Amino acid sequence: DTGVSQDPRHKITKRGQNVTFRCDPISEHNRLYWYRQTLGQGPEFLTYFQNEAQLEKSRLLSDRFSAERPKGSFSTLEIQRTEQGDSAMYLCASSLSAGSGNTIYFGEGSWLTVV
Amino acid sequence: GESVGLHLPTLSVQEGDNSIINCAYSNSASDYFIWYKQESGKGPQFIIDIRSNMDKRQGQRVTVLLNKTVKHLSLQIAATQPGDSAVYFCAEIYPNDKIIFGKGTRLHILP
Numbered sequence: 001d002t003g004v005s006q007d008p009r010h011k012i013t014k015r016g017q018n019v020t021f022r023c024d025p026i027s028e029h030n031r032l033y034w035y036r037q038t039l040g041q042g043p044e045f046l047t048y049f050q051n052e053a054q055l056e057k058s059r060l061l062s063d064r065f066s067a068e069r070p071k072g073s074f075s076t077l078e079i080q081r082t083e084q085g086d087s088a089m090y091l092c093a094s095s096l097s098a099g100s101g102n103t104i105y106f107g108e109g110s111w112l113t114v115v
Numbered sequence: 116g117e118s119v120g121l122h123l124p125t126l127s128v129q130e131g132d133n134s135i136i137n138c139a140y141s142n143s144a145s146d147y148f149i150w151y152k153q154e155s156g157k158g159p160q161f162i163i164d165i166r167s168n169m170d171k172r173q174g175q176r177v178t179v180l181l182n183k184t185v186k187h188l189s190l191q192i193a194a195t196q197p198g199d200s201a202v203y204f205c206a207e208i209y210p211n212d213k214i215i216f217g218k219g220t221r222l223h224i225l226p
Contacts, residue, residue, distance in 0.1 A: 004158075006158075031212065033214065035214075035216075040218070040219075041218055041219075042204050042216035042217050042218045042219050043159065043204075043214075043216045044216075045213055045214065045215065048212070048213065055211075056211070056213065091158055091159070093214070095212075103149070103161055103164060104149065104161070104206075104208075104214060105161060106151070106158040106159045106160070106161075107158050108157055108158045109157070109158045
């Protein structure tokens, strides 16, 4: 499978615990995006990378959230001291380098439930 | 603000009829737009895209129309099938390549 891969697909955690999600983009895709989606809503932008450089972070991304892409390939999204409001699906997407018209492909998402 | 909105949250269509899903976008500087289909529990699936130098693009059973004057997009699905049941999102790609989604329209196919 050469699509965007996310792991784990589902995670249940207790409030206050830390969780980490991993995203493997499509090979040779330089752009990598993280989004969050709650039920009945469209995906909300969190952050994105060009290679290893983090270009922008949404104000939705509190200090408890951190994303990295250390080698410009896979990326991790860590949530510290999880809260019930963090329960959502976390989506990763990738595309070729910047430029209009580069199709953006999404993974199947990582579901987080904070209990 | 950063928003892409949809006019109808739910659309019910008879199987075999054509479906039209509408979307309004906010940033007149956006030059690329994508329609995604999302089935329950899955990530958004690319359907069709259009650049701002076009006003129409056709794919297999789908057509996207772009009206830059009123900042409006539509997705037309011909001969709607049960497998078309999903939530459809339009996405607006800003000049800095950030993707902004609307809330989505749920397409319900009637037998």
